Amino acid sequence: MNELFLVIAITVLAVISPGPDFAMVTRNSYAYGRRSGLLAALGIACGVQVHVFYTVFGVALIITQSPLLFWMMKLLGAGYLVYLGIKSFTNQSVLTFADANASVPRAWKVFCSGFLTNALNPKTMMFVVAAYSQVVEPGSSLTVNFAYGLFMS
Numbered sequence: 001m002n003e004l005f006l007v008i009a010i011t012v013l014a015v016i017s018p019g020p021d022f023a024m025v026t027r028n029s030y031a032y033g034r035r036s037g038l039l040a041a042l043g044i045a046c047g048v049q050v051h052v053f054y055t056v057f058g059v060a061l062i063i064t065q066s067p068l069l070f071w072m073m074k075l076l077g078a079g080y081l082v083y084l085g086i087k088s089f090t091n092q093s094v095l096t097f098a099d100a101n102a103s104v105p106r107a108w109k110v111f112c113s114g115f116l117t118n119a120l121n122p123k124t125m126m127f128v129v130a131a132y133s134q135v136v137e138p139g140s141s142l143t144v145n146f147a148y149g150l151f152m153s
Contacts, residue, residue: 043114045153051128052149077130
């Protein structure tokens with residue numbers, strides 16, 4: 001049960017820090033309306049699942065093969081999460097929007113742009129690996145691990 005609270009806390013801290021995903025959803029929402037913003041968010045959520053899949057299987061393999069490497073990964077992951085937390089509290093960037101007079105893009109294009117924004121984002125990869133290295137235990141089931149990933153999405 002403590003793992004669930006840790007996943008919630010880590011995810012909330014990650015979501016409140018602005019990044020490319022936030023910019024993508026905000027831009028699409030302001031420029032093209034609510035539907036485009038939601039489609040971009042859905043694409044981003046699916047992009048997170050790419051990171052979750054390879055992380056769950058990779059972390060599970062590392063746990064079974066090298067407990068020392070897993071411990072080192074947990075230490076580095078915790079350090080990265082602390083770094084992200086500090087950055088989220090000290091970030092003072094301002095997001096601006098250019099005039100968006102273009103026609104509304106197709107739904108598939110908006111979804112794909114959201115998906116690629118997240119799936120190709122190395123920060124998301126680092127976040128998911130760091131988060132999973134803190135919550136995955138040697139006896140954790142794949143169902144629970146994937147449920148954490150769905151929550152992160």
